[in-house]
Amino acid sequence: MAAPRRTDLLLDSVTRLLRVGASANLLNLLQKQHPTDIAEILRRLQPHYRRMAFDTLAEHNARFAMQALSELEPDQGAAVLTHRPVEELARLLGELPVDDLAALLEWLPDEVSARVRDLLRGSDQGAVGDLLQHREWTAGRIMNPKVFALFEDLTAGEAVAALQQSGGVEMVFYIYVIDDRRHLVGVVSLRRLLLVPPQTPLKHIMSADIVSVSVDTEQEEVARLVAKYNVLAIPVVDAENKLVGLVTVDDVIDVIKDETTEDIQKIGGLEALDEPYIDTPFWTLVKKRARWLVVLFLGEMLTATAMGHYEMEIARAAVLAVFVPLVISSGGNSGSQAASLMIRALAVGEVTVRDWWRVMRREVLSGVVLGALLGVVGFLRITVWSQFFDTYGEHWLLVAVTVAGSLVGVVLWGTLAGSMLPFALKRAGVDPATSSAPFVATLVDVTGLIIYFSVASVLLKGTLL
Amino acid sequence: MAQQRRLDLVLDSVKRLLRIGATANLLNLLQKQHPADLAQIFSELPDKDREAAFSLLADRNGRLAMEAVSELGPEAGAGLLATRPAEEIARLAQEIPSDDAAALIDYLPEELSTAVLDLMRPKESGVVENLLEYAEQTAGRIMNPHVFALNEDMTVGEAIAEIQGNRDVEMVFYLYVVDERRHLVGVVSLRRLLLVSPETPLKRIMTADLISARVDMDQEEVARLVAAYNLLAIPVTDEENKLVGIITVDDVIDVMKEEATEDIYRLAGVGVDERVFTPAGESLRKRLPWLGVQLLTSFAAVAVVAVFLPTIARVSALAMFMPIVVWMGGNAATQTLTVIVRGIALGELSWSNSRKALTKEILVGVGNGVALGLVAALVAVLVHGDPVMGLLLGAAMIINLFVAAAAGTLIPLGLRAANVDPALASSIFVTAVTDVFGFASFLGLATLFLRYLAQTG
Numbered sequence: 053m054a055a056p057r058r059t060d061l062l063l064d065s066v067t068r069l070l071r072v073g074a075s076a077n078l079l080n081l082l083q084k085q086h087p088t089d090i091a092e093i094l095r096r097l098q099p100h101y102r103r104m105a106f107d108t109l110a111e112h113n114a115r116f117a118m119q120a121l122s123e124l125e126p127d128q129g130a131a132v133l134t135h136r137p138v139e140e141l142a143r144l145l146g147e148l149p150v151d152d153l154a155a156l157l158e159w160l161p162d163e164v165s166a167r168v169r170d171l172l173r174g175s176d177q178g179a180v181g182d183l184l185q186h187r188e189w190t191a192g193r194i195m196n197p198k199v200f201a202l203f204e205d206l207t208a209g210e211a212v213a214a215l216q217q218s219g220g221v222e223m224v225f226y227i228y229v230i231d232d233r234r235h236l237v238g239v240v241s242l243r244r245l246l247l248v249p250p251q252t253p254l255k256h257i258m259s260a261d262i263v264s265v266s267v268d269t270e271q272e273e274v275a276r277l278v279a280k281y282n283v284l285a286i287p288v289v290d291a292e293n294k295l296v297g298l299v300t301v302d303d304v305i306d307v308i309k310d311e312t313t314e315d316i317q318k319i320g321g322l323e324a325l326d327e328p329y330i331d332t333p334f335w336t337l338v339k340k341r342a343r344w345l346v347v348l349f350l351g352e353m354l355t356a357t358a359m360g361h362y363e364m365e366i367a368r369a370a371v372l373a374v375f376v377p378l379v380i381s382s383g384g385n386s387g388s389q390a391a392s393l394m395i396r397a398l399a400v401g402e403v404t405v406r407d408w409w410r411v412m413r414r415e416v417l418s419g420v421v422l423g424a425l426l427g428v429v430g431f432l433r434i435t436v437w438s439q440f441f442d443t444y445g446e447h448w449l450l451v452a453v454t455v456a457g458s459l460v461g462v463v464l465w466g467t468l469a470g471s472m473l474p475f476a477l478k479r480a481g482v483d484p485a486t487s488s489a490p491f492v493a494t495l496v497d498v499t500g501l502i503i504y505f506s507v508a509s510v511l512l513k514g515t516l517l
Numbered sequence: 518m519a520q521q522r523r524l525d526l527v528l529d530s531v532k533r534l535l536r537i538g539a540t541a542n543l544l545n546l547l548q549k550q551h552p553a554d555l556a557q558i559f560s561e562l563p564d565k566d567r568e569a570a571f572s573l574l575a576d577r578n579g580r581l582a583m584e585a586v587s588e589l590g591p592e593a594g595a596g597l598l599a600t601r602p603a604e605e606i607a608r609l610a611q612e613i614p615s616d617d618a619a620a621l622i623d624y625l626p627e628e629l630s631t632a633v634l635d636l637m638r639p640k641e642s643g644v645v646e647n648l649l650e651y652a653e654q655t656a657g658r659i660m661n662p663h664v665f666a667l668n669e670d671m672t673v674g675e676a677i678a679e680i681q682g683n684r685d686v687e688m689v690f691y692l693y694v695v696d697e698r699r700h701l702v703g704v705v706s707l708r709r710l711l712l713v714s715p716e717t718p719l720k721r722i723m724t725a726d727l728i729s730a731r732v733d734m735d736q737e738e739v740a741r742l743v744a745a746y747n748l749l750a751i752p753v754t755d756e757e758n759k760l761v762g763i764i765t766v767d768d769v770i771d772v773m774k775e776e777a778t779e780d781i782y783r784l785a786g787v788g789v790d791e792r793v794f795t796p797a798g799e800s801l802r803k804r805l806p807w808l809g810v811q812l813l814t815s816f817a818a819v820a821v822v823a824v825f826l827p828t829i830a831r832v833s834a835l836a837m838f839m840p841i842v843v844w845m846g847g848n849a850a851t852q853t854l855t856v857i858v859r860g861i862a863l864g865e866l867s868w869s870n871s872r873k874a875l876t877k878e879i880l881v882g883v884g885n886g887v888a889l890g891l892v893a894a895l896v897a898v899l900v901h902g903d904p905v906m907g908l909l910l911g912a913a914m915i916i917n918l919f920v921a922a923a924a925g926t927l928i929p930l931g932l933r934a935a936n937v938d939p940a941l942a943s944s945i946f947v948t949a950v951t952d953v954f955g956f957a958s959f960l961g962l963a964t965l966f967l968r969y970l971a972q973t974g
Contacts, residue, residue, distance in 0.1 A: 060869075086726075086728075086746060088745045088746050088747070092745075212711060215708070215711060216711060216712050225690060225749070242690075242707055242708065242711075243680070243707065246677060246680060246681060246711075247681055261551075263551075278770070279767075279770045279771070279774065280553045281551060281553050282553070282767035284690070284749060284766065301749065301766050301770075302744075302747035302748075304770070305743070305744045305747075305766075305769070305770065305773070306744075308770065308773055308774070308777075309744065309773070309863070312773075312777040313859055313863070315781070316777070316780065316781055316855060316858075316859050317855055317856065317859065319781060319855070334877060334880060334881070337877065337881050338881050338884050338885065341849070341852050341881065341885060342885055342888065345845070345848060345849060345852075345885055345889060346888075346889065346892070348844075348845075348848050349841075349845060349889055349892065349893070352840070352841050352844050352845070355840055355841065355844075356837050356838055356840075356841060356896075356897075356900065357900070359836060359837040359838075359840070360837055360900070363833055363834065363837065366829075366833045366836045366837075367833040370826060370829050370830040370833065370836070371826070373822065373826075373829050373833075373835075373836035373839075374819055374822050374823055374826065375819065376836065376839075376840060377815060377818045377819065377822065377839075377840065377843060377952065377956070378812070378815045378816070378818070378819055380840065381811070381815050381818075381847075381948070381952070382808065382811070382812060382815070384844075384847075385807075385808060385811050386804075386808060389804055389807070389808075392781055392782060393782070395781075396778050396781050396782070400774060400778070414797050414800075417797050418797055418800055418801055418804070421797075421801055422801065422804060422805060422808060425805055425809075426808060426809070426812055429809065429812055430812070433816065463808075489851060490847075490848040490851055490852075493844070493847070493848075494844070494848075497840065497844060501840075
């Protein structure tokens with residue numbers, strides 16, 4: 053954990069320098085840092101200090117300041133910028149690669165961003181417009197449209213020369229090869245270029261078998277392909293297979309992080325937060341959770357209704373109430389386990405909707421065995437307890453059988469519901485992560501109660517009931 | 518999903534060719550696939566076909582076969598390898614980078630892996646054994662020890678010549694620069710080399726301020742560094758700052774996926790190594806302990822309810838409403854737990870800003886508790902017709918959501934401080950706490966105010 057400690061120290065110095073207004077020293081200190089570290093410091097400063105620190109840096113080294121800013125979440129970065137005049141905004145934003153520029157623009161207030169767009173350099177203006185016309189969460193939206201590509205007729209020597217003149221292009225790892233109408237036809241690695249004689253035509257050394265995505269491919273799918281094929285960048289083509297952009301691995305890592313966080317939060321039964329936890333305002337946090345809690349709550353009111361039907365039984369045999377939580381939470385827990393497994397498997401592409409039958413057969417089997425094992429434990433617990441105490445009355449054996457039998461039914465049902473719900477949602481075109489653990493638990497709670505009391509009314513008829 | 522459709526077609530052809538025994542055609546087809554696609558094909562074939570296809574390919578094109586096997590993941594990959602004799606495994610293992618080989622060999626049955634290590638070329642097996650000595654899930658374990666390094670006194674021209682002579686090294690994008698005792702002193706990008714004149718000394722163009730990982734750094738921390746600094750690879754050094762390996766971004770992506778899966782499973786109390794198609798018996802063994810522990814903790818809840826049994830006997834409607842208090846507590850706690858655990862995993866949250874998080878969580882908990890408590894009270898009055906019941910229900914919900922927020926924040930942070938993975942046991946403890954407090958607060962209040970409640974019979 054060496055890195056965080058370093059930024060802790062740095063943060064202290066920056067705060068001190070800001071407080072005494074030593075802007076020359078501050079500038080000196082900041083310019084020595086990595087943009088990522090500056091972003092980390094900006095993130096942790098109070099908003100007005102954050103703005104001050106950024107202003108100091110932006111005045112002397114606009115590109116560097118903007119690089120740091122683009123490492124922040126885009127909404128946070130935009131918040132630091134908004135108070136500036138549009139001319140200056142346009143100048144600052146012009147320092148960034150087009151994909152980062154577009155991300156920040158989107159978070160500026162509408163009228164500001166429209167005026168800034170008018171003031172951008174001509175080439176940036178067109179490129180930003182192109183990016184923003186693609187749907188959110190697609191390759192077209194996150195790609196960098198400045199991609200280094202060469203004609204197939206060039207030689208390796210000419211390619212190296214072209215590369216040496218390409219100052220402004222972001223991270224070149226692969227050289228994409230295009231034909232005269234800009235169709236993507238192949239790829240050459242930078243290293244390969246160095247290994248062949250300079251007069252070799254690119255056509256002969258390129259690999260024609262190339263993994264690409266189209267502009268409307270979902271970003272999650274882009275991430276999956278990059279991870280699967282271990283590539284550092286993936287080219288983006290339009291409907292006619294023309295090369296229009298590039299998604300690099302660092303952007304893919306951000307996508308993976310965001311999508312994972314979103315999944316985990318949905319599984320935990322809240323709407324995805326769009327910002328880091330610590331920066332999420334209090335009321336947003338309440339809102340993101342309250343909706344689900346209310347829905348679940350209404351679902352659980354059904355349990356009260358279900359219990360209402362069994363009020364007679366409970367009045368006659370209060371001992372039944374004692375085991376309600378036990379039976380039901382076992383069902384809920386086994387349901388959450390199964391749901392989490394399926395959601396993750398669907399997310400990383402280990403199973404597809406077609407596999408539902410295969411999954412179901414296995415889960416039925418696991419459900420029965422798990423339920424039986426828990427049933428045995430529950431049975432033993434009641435039996436042993438009843439040898440010493442009289443909590444469960446004279447019919448403890450029947451109570452034990454009821455609890456054990458219900459556990460089998462409830463756990464089986466929980467496992468089955470938990471594993472199949474994500475498939476059903478996926479099939480219906482809904483994100484499977486929506487079938488969150490609490491959602492599954494609630495579903496199983498209500499039905500589990502019915503199972504429990506049905507078993508009880510059959511087994512205890514004539515004795516307790 | 519053109520990719521998927523193409524793979525389905527290939528899969529069908531592979532099955533057909535295996536059935537009619539057309540080995541030449543089959544080999545031809547397999548050799549045209551990308552290792553990642555081959556891995557997917559292998560994983561979807563029935564066991565017997567998979568072994569047949571693998572052994573066919575391994576005889577002809579060992580490297581491709583092994584690349585596919587390591588894409589399968591160490592567990593499944595080792596399972597496939599274990600069907601071959603030790604001599605052949607040793608030969609095949611030398612076809613892939615040693616970090617990948619080490620990961621596979623680690624998962625082979627004990628005596629087989631020893632035999633394989635004995636049979637490998639002494640140099641290779643030494644490298645693999647060294648890797649296996651580092652603790653699991655550390656930088657040392659996942660790094661590739663074949664790292665391309667250049668001496669600081671070289672010129673750019675000499676460096677390029679050196680690269681041209683070294684075709685075997687994995688993904689060279691950064692060239693690490695070392696001094697004569699192999700201490701890491703700087704880095705140059707491949708592109709930079711092409712942009713300056715050949716006589717320039719490396720020392721002059723290298724960046725001395727570079728980010729590296731120590732061999733004992735946790736792999737999650739390595740992933741965080743690579744993600745934060747947008748790196749393509751990170752050099753690994755030993756305690757004397759000597760360059761000993763490299764971790765490339767593709768391995769980091771695997772780490773991120775693995776760690777995310779681990780967190781998600783642990784939050785739900787599922788064993789970490791489980792996948793959808795893990796054999797049923799094994800799945801059982803992995804899930805049962807958690808369910809068992811949860812069953813035991815729910816006996817604590819049972820004990821609490823048992824204390825209040827006389828109260829329930831007098832007011833049976835209490836049984837009707839008590840699960841609500843407990844489940845709402847459990848749900849709210851799961852929400853809190855989820856954001857806190859993810860916050861810790863992403864490095865957003867630590868002890869230093871935990872007080873802020875706790876205050877916020879408690880406010881959110883009480884806020885939600887008041888809102889839901891009001892609704893609950895109203896519904897109870899409407900359904901049951903007893904205003905006192907509604908009041909008690911509302912009060913108990915506020916108490917339990919407060920408890921849920923505190924437990925959901927403090928338990929994962931506490932586990933983290935005690936160096937236990939916060940995703941691991943949090944959910945069990947947290948739900949145990951909300952269960953016990955939920956029943957205790959609701960039934961306790963009911964006992965206190967028993968004489969105001971409408972009693973049964």
